[in-house]
Amino acid sequence: GDSVTQMEGPVTLSEEAFLTINCTYTATGYPSLFWYVQYPGEGLQLLLKATKADDKGSNKGFEATYRKETTSFHLEKGSVQVSDSAVYFCALSVSQAGTALIFGKGTTLSVSS
Amino acid sequence: KAGVTQTPRYLIKTRGQQVTLSCSPISGHRSVSWYQQTPGQGLQFLFEYFSETQRNKGNFPGRFSGRQFSNSRSEMNVSTLELGDSALYLCASSPSAGAKGDLHFGNGTRLTVT
Numbered sequence: 411g412d413s414v415t416q417m418e419g420p421v422t423l424s425e426e427a428f429l430t431i432n433c434t435y436t437a438t439g440y441p442s443l444f445w446y447v448q449y450p451g452e453g454l455q456l457l458l459k460a461t462k463a464d465d466k467g468s469n470k471g472f473e474a475t476y477r478k479e480t481t482s483f484h485l486e487k488g489s490v491q492v493s494d495s496a497v498y499f500c501a502l503s504v505s506q507a508g509t510a511l512i513f514g515k516g517t518t519l520s521v522s523s
Numbered sequence: 524k525a526g527v528t529q530t531p532r533y534l535i536k537t538r539g540q541q542v543t544l545s546c547s548p549i550s551g552h553r554s555v556s557w558y559q560q561t562p563g564q565g566l567q568f569l570f571e572y573f574s575e576t577q578r579n580k581g582n583f584p585g586r587f588s589g590r591q592f593s594n595s596r597s598e599m600n601v602s603t604l605e606l607g608d609s610a611l612y613l614c615a616s617s618p619s620a621g622a623k624g625d626l627h628f629g630n631g632t633r634l635t636v637t
Contacts, residue, residue: 446628453527453613453628454566499566510556510579511626513566 412437416500416514423490423521431485431517433474433500441502443467443476443483444511448497457485457498490521525550527629529614535635541602544632548595548616554578555597556626557589560611569612572597573619601634609636 417432435441442461446454458467463478472487483500500514528547536542548555557569568581572591589599595616601608611633615626 451630453615453630454626455628456625459625501566510568510571510581511558511566512568515565 412441412502412504412512414500414502414512414514416498416517419497419516419518421517421519423519425492425521425523426489427521429485429487429490429494429519431498431500431519433483433485433514435481435483435500435502437481437502437504439504441504443474444501444503445472445474445483445485446499446501446513448499448516450496454499490519492521492523495519495521527614527616527627529612529629529632531632532630533633533635535637536604537637538604538606540604541600542604542634543598543600544612544614544634546597546599546614546616546629548597548614549627552616552618552627553595554617554619555591555595556615556617557597557599558613558615559583560613560631561609566613569599604636606636608634610634 413436415434444459445457447457448454458469460467460476466475474483474485497516497518499516501511530545554573556571558566560566570589571579575591586602591597611631613631615628617626
């Protein structure tokens with residue numbers, strides 16, 4: 411079945427370091443891909459998305475490119491801030507499944523000053 | 524615009540009891556989805572409602588049920604609670620069904636079953 415695999419955390423970085431969180435997927439059909447972020451005590455927020463191959467989603471300095479050939483959607487940010495500390499989830503949506511998303515397990519990012 | 528509102532924020536129930544959780548979507552949003560979040564299983568899709576009809580259901584036992592009202596508010600019910608039902612239950616709304624994952628989540632209801 412469809413699934414999402416993302417790198418295990420926690421990821422610990424110093425402020426202004428480069429961030430990569432790996433995400434790969436398995437899906438039949440042509441999924442849309444997403445990154446969601448969850449801050450402590452809150453629900454998830456959509457960070458960025460890409461709906462077809464080679465699309466690049468970007469928001470708040472974060473970027474991810476939909477790579478169909480490697481079935482990947484890695485999240486990157488050039489310079490992280492303490493305020494980026496959160497749990498990041500990669501997810502996919504298969505169009506015939508309505509709004510149902512399949513999530514990865516999440517990666518905890520901790521940024522220190 | 525007010526966000527997705529879930530009530531209550533915290534619940535403590537005893538095994539065997541039943542519980543009802545409530546979700547008010549963003550104004551104008553007609554699709555409501557529910558997810559269960561646990562440390563072991565992560566985020567898992569429960570069901571989706573659109574225009575008072577269940578459109579999609581995840582792989583959960585029949586003890587988990589839901590409904591949607593004409594004003595798009597939704598409730599989910601869990602009967603005969605088990606210890607393993609302890610989780611954060613998240614509700615999400617979107618303007619339409621199949622909105623390509625552009626979901627707006629509430630802050631969740633933390634259910635503890637003792």
